[in-house]
Amino acid sequence: MPAHQRILLKLSGEALMGDDSFGINPATIGRIVEEIAEVVRLGVQVAVVIGGGNIFRGVAGGAVGMERATADYMGMLATVMNALALGDALGRSGLKARVMSAINIDQVVEPYVRPKALQYLEEGKVVVFAAGTGNPFFTTDTAAALRGAEIGAEIVLKATKVDGVYSADPKKDPHAVRYQSISFDEAMARQLQVMDATAFALCRDQNLPVRVFSIFKPGALRRVVQGEDEGTLVHV
Numbered sequence: 001m002p003a004h005q006r007i008l009l010k011l012s013g014e015a016l017m018g019d020d021s022f023g024i025n026p027a028t029i030g031r032i033v034e035e036i037a038e039v040v041r042l043g044v045q046v047a048v049v050i051g052g053g054n055i056f057r058g059v060a061g062g063a064v065g066m067e068r069a070t071a072d073y074m075g076m077l078a079t080v081m082n083a084l085a086l087g088d089a090l091g092r093s094g095l096k097a098r099v100m101s102a103i104n105i106d107q108v109v110e111p112y113v114r115p116k117a118l119q120y121l122e123e124g125k126v127v128v129f130a131a132g133t134g135n136p137f138f139t140t141d142t143a144a145a146l147r148g149a150e151i152g153a154e155i156v157l158k159a160t161k162v163d164g165v166y167s168a169d170p171k172k173d174p175h176a177v178r179y180q181s182i183s184f185d186e187a188m189a190r191q192l193q194v195m196d197a198t199a200f201a202l203c204r205d206q207n208l209p210v211r212v213f214s215i216f217k218p219g220a221l222r223r224v225v226q227g228e229d230e231g232t233l234v235h236v
Contacts, residue, residue, distance in 0.1 A: 003227030006045040006121065008148035009036070010141065010158045013054035013082055015215050022054055024085050033089045035221040036126060040095055044225055045121040047151055048128045049144040050086060052078025072136035076103055079140060083130035084109065096125040102134030102143070114150055121151065141199035149206045156208060157224055158195065159215035164232035165192055181233040194234055203234075210234040 015032065018025030040046055055078035083099045090097035098120045100112040109130060110116075120127050132143040141158075148156045165187065168176040184204040187194055194200060194212060203210050213220050213231030223230040 002039070002042045002044050002225050004044060004154045004225055006151065006153050007039075007047070007225065008144055008151065008153040008156045009046060009048045009221070010144035010156060011048060011050045011086075011215065012140075012160070013051035013056070013078065015054075015159060015161075016050075016082060016085070017054045024054065024082070029085060029089050030093075032215060033086070033093045033095075035215070035219075036090065037093055037095055038219075038222045039225045040124070040126060042222070042225065045124070046126045047117070047121060047147065047153065048083075048086065048126065049132075049140055049147055050079055050082045050128065050130065051140040052076070052082055054078075055081055069136040072138075073103075076131040076134070079132060080105065080109060080130040083128045087126075087128050090126050090128075096123075097128060098125050099128045099130055102129070102131040117151060127151075139196050139199065141195040142202065145195070145199040145202040145206075145208065148208055149202065153208070156203060156210045157221070158210055158212045159221070160212060161214060161216060162212075163214035163217060163220070163230075165194055165212050165234065179232045180229060181235060184234055184236060187234055204236060207236050209236075 016024045016029050018028035052075050056075045080101055087097040087099040099109045100117055101109045102112050104111050117127050129147050132140050133146055144156055164178040166176040166178050170176040211224055211231050211233050213224050220230050
């Protein structure tokens with residue numbers, strides 16, 4: 001029996017790159033889809049917020065000197081591309097997926113409408129949220145916190161390259177230790193870079209726990225959903 005019935009999975013755009021320097025690695029996205037399919041088969045309702053760093057990184061040089069709002073809108077469009085790729089991969093794997101965008105691109109993807117998203121989740125479809133919050137100056141971490149609260153997710157699962165939150169950078173400090181769990185306030189006080197401050201505050205205020213884990217560990221998503229000791233739980 002899963003420990004969580006409805007989850008919000010936050011994927012970075014970089015997670016789709018694999019070992020490539022930018023773009024979408026087919027083998028990597030296929031493996032991520034397999035992880036998602038595994039928890040869907042357990043009966044878990046899954047929503048996904050995806051970043052755009054893997055695509056935006058390739059054009060970031062051209063954004064130097066650009067207005068922040070304009071650059072942020074470019075980043076939102078990158079997330080739409082990633083969301084479409086993920087939705088397509090989910091469909092090819094046999095899952096039913098719906099991509100919903102916070103900015104209107106009607107010919108490409110349907111707009112985000114909360115009741116419709118809830119309906120899709122209850123029907124067992126994977127809902128992929130694109131274009132962040134639809135507003136500049138907000139990160140996709142904040143979009144994950146916002147959408148997680150809106151859909152009544154029980155937990156936000158932040159998929160990273162590291163298997164949890166550490167006392168220091170484990171790549172630089174061999175004595176760094178992984179926290180099994182930590183409070184929002186303690187993580188803020190220790191300046192641990194879990195999510196950006198806005199996302200963190202929203203999760204704390206909505207009593208929405210966050211679990212940080214590595215999407216590159218096979219079976220990690222399933223273990224998280226089943227309530228096993230995987231990654232780090234950040235809680236009120």
